[in-house]
Amino acid sequence: MNEILKMAFGSLGVNKLRSFLTMSGITIGVFSVIGVMTAVSALRGSIETGLSFLGSNMFQFSRFPAFGVNGNSEHKYLARRRVSLDQAQRYIEFMRGSADVICLKAFANGNPLVQASYGNHKTTKGVTFGGTNQYFLKANQFEIGTGRNFSPEDVDLVRPFALIGQEIVDKLFPSENPLGKLLKANDRTYTVIGVFASKGTMFGGSEDNIIMIPISRFLMDFGAEQYSVNIATESPSQTQYNATMEKGITAMRVVRGLRPEQDNDFEIYSNDTLIAAFAKVADVVSSGAFVISAIALLAAGVGIMNIMLVSVTERTKEIGVRKAVGARKIVILTQFLVESVVLSVTGGLVGILLGTVAGDGLAAVLSAEIVFPWGWAAAGVVVCTAIGVVFGMYPAWKAASLDPIEALRYE
Amino acid sequence: MSPPAPVETRPVRPVGPLVIAIEGVTKLYQMGEETIHALRGVTLDIRRNEYLAIMGPSGSGKSTLMNMLGCLDTPTSGKYEFNGNDVAAMTDDELAEIRNREIGFVFQTFNLLPRSDALRNVELPLIYAGVPSGERHERARLALESVGLGNRIHHKPNELSGGQRQRVAVARALVNRPSIILADEPTGNLDSKTGVEILALFEDLYEAGNTLIVVTHEEAVARHARRVIRLHDGLIESDGHVY
Ligand SMILES: Nc1ncnc2c1ncn2[C@@H]1O[C@H](COP(=O)(O)OP(=O)(O)O)[C@@H](O)[C@H]1O
Ligand SMILES: [Mg+2]
Numbered sequence: 115m116n117e118i119l120k121m122a123f124g125s126l127g128v129n130k131l132r133s134f135l136t137m138s139g140i141t142i143g144v145f146s147v148i149g150v151m152t153a154v155s156a157l158r159g160s161i162e163t164g165l166s167f168l169g170s171n172m173f174q175f176s177r178f179p180a181f182g183v184n185g186n187s188e189h190k191y192l193a194r195r196r197v198s199l200d201q202a203q204r205y206i207e208f209m210r211g212s213a214d215v216i217c218l219k220a221f222a223n224g225n226p227l228v229q230a231s232y233g234n235h236k237t238t239k240g241v242t243f244g245g246t247n248q249y250f251l252k253a254n255q256f257e258i259g260t261g262r263n264f265s266p267e268d269v270d271l272v273r274p275f276a277l278i279g280q281e282i283v284d285k286l287f288p289s290e291n292p293l294g295k296l297l298k299a300n301d302r303t304y305t306v307i308g309v310f311a312s313k314g315t316m317f318g319g320s321e322d323n324i325i326m327i328p329i330s331r332f333l334m335d336f337g338a339e340q341y342s343v344n345i346a347t348e349s350p351s352q353t354q355y356n357a358t359m360e361k362g363i364t365a366m367r368v369v370r371g372l373r374p375e376q377d378n379d380f381e382i383y384s385n386d387t388l389i390a391a392f393a394k395v396a397d398v399v400s401s402g403a404f405v406i407s408a409i410a411l412l413a414a415g416v417g418i419m420n421i422m423l424v425s426v427t428e429r430t431k432e433i434g435v436r437k438a439v440g441a442r443k444i445v446i447l448t449q450f451l452v453e454s455v456v457l458s459v460t461g462g463l464v465g466i467l468l469g470t471v472a473g474d475g476l477a478a479v480l481s482a483e484i485v486f487p488w489g490w491a492a493a494g495v496v497v498c499t500a501i502g503v504v505f506g507m508y509p510a511w512k513a514a515s516l517d518p519i520e521a522l523r524y525e
Numbered sequence: 526m527s528p529p530a531p532v533e534t535r536p537v538r539p540v541g542p543l544v545i546a547i548e549g550v551t552k553l554y555q556m557g558e559e560t561i562h563a564l565r566g567v568t569l570d571i572r573r574n575e576y577l578a579i580m581g582p583s584g585s586g587k588s589t590l591m592n593m594l595g596c597l598d599t600p601t602s603g604k605y606e607f608n609g610n611d612v613a614a615m616t617d618d619e620l621a622e623i624r625n626r627e628i629g630f631v632f633q634t635f636n637l638l639p640r641s642d643a644l645r646n647v648e649l650p651l652i653y654a655g656v657p658s659g660e661r662h663e664r665a666r667l668a669l670e671s672v673g674l675g676n677r678i679h680h681k682p683n684e685l686s687g688g689q690r691q692r693v694a695v696a697r698a699l700v701n702r703p704s705i706i707l708a709d710e711p712t713g714n715l716d717s718k719t720g721v722e723i724l725a726l727f728e729d730l731y732e733a734g735n736t737l738i739v740v741t742h743e744e745a746v747a748r749h750a751r752r753v754i755r756l757h758d759g760l761i762e763s764d765g766h767v768y
Contacts, residue, residue: 117652128640435636438597439650439697440625442618518624519598522636 137461139414144465150403152473177342196342208365215348217253232286245332261308276304279322280312415505422509434521447514454506462498541573550603565759578747581756629698631708668696688719
C-alpha cells in the first residue's frame with residue numbers, strides 16, 4: 115500500500131500543472147460547501163451562546179417577521195394594520211405590574227438613506243435612525259457614555275432630543291462636546307442630550323452609527339401613518355418569561371381589537387424564534403451551497419475521469435512493463451484508483467482548508483466565534499474519496515484490463 | 526555469415542527436467558481481410574539449463590513464439606505446458622504470477638520505467654511478488670552488482686548507456702530467480718562491442734546454472750548458444766545442438 119501511494123504521488127508529480135487543474139475543480143466544490151457551512155455554524159454557535167438579537171428574557175411584537183419573508187406571504191403582512199403608538203401605549207398600560215420594561219421602537223426605512231449633519235460636518239449616508247423610549251438602552255444592551263437617557267417626559271412631550279452613537283460624534287463633533295448641540299437628520303433638527311457608549315460591530319454593521327429620538331417625535335416628524343411600532347417586552351425574570359409572554363399576547367390581541375376566532379395579526383419573536391428564523395435562512399443558504407457544490411463536484415469528477423483516461427493512454431507502455439514483470443490486475447487497478455483518490459482527496463483537503471478560512475473570515479467580520487467544522491470536513495473527505503473511486507474506476511479498470519503484449523507494443 | 530567457433534571452447538552443462546513443452550502451436554493475426562500465420566504449428570521441448578537460440582529471418586515468427594513462451598501472449602491453437610501446467614487453462618492473474626516468478630524477460634528495447642532509477646526498475650518484479658522492502662533493496666542491489674552496475678544503482682535509464690540499460694533489464698529479469706530467462710534480440714539495439722558484453726554476461730548466467738532462450742537473427746549471437754532452432758515462415762526448419 116505504501117508502495118502504491120508512493121507511486122501515485124510520483125506519477126501525479128510528473129504532471130504538476132495538470133494534476134493541479136484537475137484538483138482545483140474538487141477544491142472549488144468542497145470550498146463552497148465548507149465555506150458556507152463554516153460561516154453558518156460559526157454564526158449559529160454565536161447566536162446560541164448569547165450574542166442575542168434581543169436582550170435576555172425579552173420578546174417582541176411587530177407587524178413583520180424578522181427574516182425570511184418570501185414573495186407570497188408578503189401580501190399577508192402588508193395587509194396587516196400598522197401597530198400605532200396609541201396601541202403600543204395601551205399595551206404598556208395593560209402590562210403595568212406584569213412587565214415594566216417595554217421598549218418601543220420604529221426605524222427609518224432607509225429610503226432615502228439617512229444622513230446627518232452639523233455645520234459643515236456630514237456623516238456618510240446610511241445612519242441607523244429611529245424613534246424609541248427610555249428602555250431602548252436596556253432592550254438593546256446600550257449604555258449612556260455621556261449626557262443622559264430619554265426620560266418618560268421627553269416622549270410624552272414629543273421633545274426634539276437625540277441620543278447619538280460614537281461614530282456620529284466622531285464625524286460631526288470631532289473637536290467639540292456634542293451635548294446640547296443641534297444636529298440635522300433627514301432635514302429635521304434635534305438637540306443632542308446623550309452619547310451612547312461605544313459597542314463596536316455586530317453582524318457586519320457598526321452599532322455606533324446611530325441616532326435615536328423619542329418615538330413620539332419620530333412619528334410626528336416622519337408620519338405616524340408610515341411606521342409601525344415594534345414593542346419589546348422584558349419579563350421580570352426567566353421563570354415568568356412564558357407567563358409574561360402569554361399575558362403580552364393577550365394584551366396585544368385586546369389592543370388590536372381581535373375577536374377570539376381571529377389569528378394574531380402581529381409577529382411574536384423571542385430569541386428562540388429568532389434563532390429558529392435564522393436556522394431557516396441558514397438552511398436555505400446551505401441547500402444552495404449543497405446544490406452548487408454537488409454540481410461542481412460532479413463536473414470535477416468527470417474531469418478526474420477524463421484526466422485518468424488520458425493518463426492511462428499515455429502510460430500504456432508503463433502498464434505493459436508492469437504486467438510483463440508480473441503485476442496482477444488488481445494491483446494495476448489499485449494503483450490507478452489510488453491516483454484518482456489522491457487527486458480528489460488532495461483537492462478536497464485544500465478546499466476544506468480554504469473553505470474554513472473563508473467561512474471563519476466571514477464569521478470574524480460578523481464578530482462571530484471561529485469554528486472548525488470537523489463534521490463537514492470529515493464528510494468532505496469521505497465524499498472526495500467516493501468521487502475518486504467512482505470516477506477513477508472506469509479508467510483504472512481499463513488500465514488493468516490491457517493486454518500485456520498490446521500494451522508493450524504501444525508507442 | 527561467419528562459421529561458429531569450435532565447440533570445445535565452451536562447456537556444455539548437463540540439462541535438467543523439462544520446463545517448456547509446446548506442441549502444434551499456431552498463432553494467427555487478423556489484419557482486416559488478411560490472415561497472417563505468424564506460427565503454423567511449432568513443437569518444441571526446452572529443459573532446464575539449456576542455452577537455446579531461436580534464429581530466423583525477420584518476420585519468421587521469432588518474437589511471436591518468444592512472447593508465447595514468456596506467457597505474455599497466448600497461442601491461437603496448440604498446447605503449451607510450463608513446468609507441466611497447461612498455460613491455456615490459466616487465468617490472467619495466474620499468468621502474471623508465472624511471469625513474475627518463473628520467467629525473466631529481456632526486451633530488445635529494454636522496456637525500463639523511464640522515471641525510476643535502476644534499483645527501482647530491478648525491484649519491480651519483487652514488489653509484485655510481495656517481497657518486503659528491506660530484502661527487496663538488498664536483492665535488487667545484488668542483481669545489479671552481478672551485472673556489473675553496483676555503482677550505478679541510482680541512475681535513471683536516460684543517465685545510462687544502451688549497454689548499461691540492457692544490463693539493468695537483465696538484472697530485472699534475474700532478480701526473482703526465474704526458471705528461464707527469455708531475451709528477444711537483446712543485442713539488437715546495441716553496438717557490437719556492447720553486444721559482446723551482454724553475451725559474455727549471458728555466458729556467465731548459463732554457467733551459473735540459468736536457463737536461457739535468446740532470439741536473434743545474427744549468427745554471431747546464436748553461436749554462443751548450445752542449441753539453435755531455425756524458424757522460417759512460422760515453422761521450425763531445423764533444431765539441433767549444432768555447436
Ligand atoms: N500484433 C500483430 N498484428 C499483426 N501481425 C503481426 C503482429 N505481430 C506480428 N505480426 C506478424 O506476424 C509475423 C511474425 O512476426 P514476428 O514474430 O514479430 O517476427 P520476427 O520477430 O521473427 O521478426 C510477421 O509477419 C508480422 O508482421
Ligand atoms: Mg522480432
